[in-house]
Amino acid sequence: MAATCTNIDVIVQDRVDNVPSCPHGPALLFERYMKNGDSRKFFACSAFRDRKQCSFFRWMDDVKVGSNNATGNTNFCAQGVGAGNRKRFLKFKKLPLSERSICCTCGLLLLGGEATQHTERGHQVKHKINRAALRHPTTLFVPHEDNKTYAQYLFTDSTVDFILSTLENLKCTHILCIGAPRIHEAITLRQRQQDTTLSSLLLDLDARYAQVYTRKQMCLYNMFNHHFFDQQGEGQFRSFLKEAGAGLVLVTDPPFGGMVEPLAATFKKIEETWKAETKLDRPLPMLWFFPYFMEKRICDCIPSLTMLDYKVDYDNHSLFKSKDGKRKKGSPVRIFTNLAPTSLPLPTAEGYWFCEECQRYSAPENKHCAKCKSCTSKDGTTYRHCDLCQKCVKLTRVHCDACGTCDLPSHVCGQQHGAGCHICGAMDHKRRDCPQRHDTAGRKSNRKRKGKQEHGKMKKKLRLS
Numbered sequence: 001m002a003a004t005c006t007n008i009d010v011i012v013q014d015r016v017d018n019v020p021s022c023p024h025g026p027a028l029l030f031e032r033y034m035k036n037g038d039s040r041k042f043f044a045c046s047a048f049r050d051r052k053q054c055s056f057f058r059w060m061d062d063v064k065v066g067s068n069n070a071t072g073n074t075n076f077c078a079q080g081v082g083a084g085n086r087k088r089f090l091k092f093k094k095l096p097l098s099e100r101s102i103c104c105t106c107g108l109l110l111l112g113g114e115a116t117q118h119t120e121r122g123h124q125v126k127h128k129i130n131r132a133a134l135r136h137p138t139t140l141f142v143p144h145e146d147n148k149t150y151a152q153y154l155f156t157d158s159t160v161d162f163i164l165s166t167l168e169n170l171k172c173t174h175i176l177c178i179g180a181p182r183i184h185e186a187i188t189l190r191q192r193q194q195d196t197t198l199s200s201l202l203l204d205l206d207a208r209y210a211q212v213y214t215r216k217q218m219c220l221y222n223m224f225n226h227h228f229f230d231q232q233g234e235g236q237f238r239s240f241l242k243e244a245g246a247g248l249v250l251v252t253d254p255p256f257g258g259m260v261e262p263l264a265a266t267f268k269k270i271e272e273t274w275k276a277e278t279k280l281d282r283p284l285p286m287l288w289f290f291p292y293f294m295e296k297r298i299c300d301c302i303p304s305l306t307m308l309d310y311k312v313d314y315d316n317h318s319l320f321k322s323k324d325g326k327r328k329k330g331s332p333v334r335i336f337t338n339l340a341p342t343s344l345p346l347p348t349a350e351g352y353w354f355c356e357e358c359q360r361y362s363a364p365e366n367k368h369c370a371k372c373k374s375c376t377s378k379d380g381t382t383y384r385h386c387d388l389c390q391k392c393v394k395l396t397r398v399h400c401d402a403c404g405t406c407d408l409p410s411h412v413c414g415q416q417h418g419a420g421c422h423i424c425g426a427m428d429h430k431r432r433d434c435p436q437r438h439d440t441a442g443r444k445s446n447r448k449r450k451g452k453q454e455h456g457k458m459k460k461k462l463r464l465s
């Protein structure tokens, strides 16, 4: 990702040597910029931005050549993810209903006398878990919605129905669900009822789901570094891609605030693996769910993607609702895809309409602008064309003669905003290309002494949303 918080960038390079690992796979390389133009590089956990969840941190100039430099918390796997928990599930299913409890706090299916141990520790325990509940892991386990790493916001039934019917109409056969547990769940449920021909593999960091899904159904995975937590998982992933052949679609809904560049690097690696496994030489079809304001960053990373107008709805996302509970502009999350927009009809019953000029479906409030030659709205409101700016602008903007552009009536004239360089303030380059920048990474300096204190601050800054 180019930059998500004020002075830290992530650097995605194929050939960074001596990348250290934490329990969540290879770390990501970041660069921190100081106001005086200095910068320094460091490695941190790619999955967890909260130091309490993974404390891994290394200045790049402290990384020793030839050592794997692994440290970091291991509590992530404390409950024995994978095979162990799967055995737990098989035992659990055999228990009489009265003994089937789960700990909502730990996200664990409980056996024998374990329920008492968890209640005694003040954990919330749910009893009488029936088989139907086990088939709905996204409701069985409390979504980690307050956790920035997981940001577990789940699609509404109508969004799930729309996605599945779209995929079926496209004649897809295999869906690779990366951080899309509800799509995976809906496919597995429909398979049971013989109501779909789709197959699905879930790749997700949430170890709780690994209890209820077999290894053929789910791999524990980190999407920010394309890391599988065991070899069997990677083998399963490869066989799925091979079996899928031309019927594969990648469907992904990464945590909001997630870093676009590492994600794009991951999706490219998956595409390469798919091409190698299937001998196909074409782009891997994908649907990537992300907020509309990330359009530029996403399309800069993967230029073949275009943004659809469809507003993706979530059951448990209140951030974008107005106070009275009704959504003002609707959800800000859209679908980015490399499939032809004409092949993705949006529901006309919800007001989406086909724009002949654009050859794509547009949202009800999105009006085609003859001057811009496109349906220009992005944020769910109607835009109007400003002849002076020669482009469509939000209705809340007015043209300011002093600034020569449309802006909010409350703006301070002459104050440029937007993504300029954070070091020198120029608008024509980013800080990583700033001529005033002095790259101090890799150089030993007396700053090294301060390393330990800064480490804590840095991990805090990495909360990128």
Ligand SMILES: C[S@@+](CC[C@H](N)C(=O)[O-])C[C@H]1O[C@@H](n2cnc3c(N)ncnc32)[C@H](O)[C@@H]1O
Residues within 6 Å of the ligand: 046, 047, 149, 150, 151, 152, 153, 154, 155, 178, 179, 180, 181, 182, 183, 184, 203, 204, 205, 206, 221, 222, 223, 224, 253, 254, 255, 256
């Ligand atoms: C915004 S939620 C998307 C859920 C989706 N809307 C659904 O209903 O199926 C993000 C998902 O990504 C998963 N996730 C978070 N960080 C991840 C990572 N580093 N690697 C893989 N999955 C991750 C979360 O566990 C969660 O399931």
Ligand SMILES: [Zn+2]
Residues within 6 Å of the ligand: 022, 023, 024, 025, 045, 046, 047, 048, 054, 055, 056, 072
């Ligand atoms: Zn980690």
Ligand SMILES: [Zn+2]
Residues within 6 Å of the ligand: 103, 104, 105, 106, 107, 118, 123, 124
């Ligand atoms: Zn517990």
Ligand SMILES: [Zn+2]
Residues within 6 Å of the ligand: 355, 356, 357, 358, 359, 362, 367, 368, 369, 373, 374, 375
């Ligand atoms: Zn149009």
Ligand SMILES: [Zn+2]
Residues within 6 Å of the ligand: 369, 370, 371, 372, 373, 376, 384, 385, 386, 390, 391, 392
């Ligand atoms: Zn216009």
Ligand SMILES: [Zn+2]
Residues within 6 Å of the ligand: 386, 387, 388, 389, 390, 393, 398, 399, 400, 404, 405, 406
């Ligand atoms: Zn204007």
Ligand SMILES: [Zn+2]
Residues within 6 Å of the ligand: 400, 401, 402, 403, 404, 407, 411, 412, 413, 414
């Ligand atoms: Zn002005």
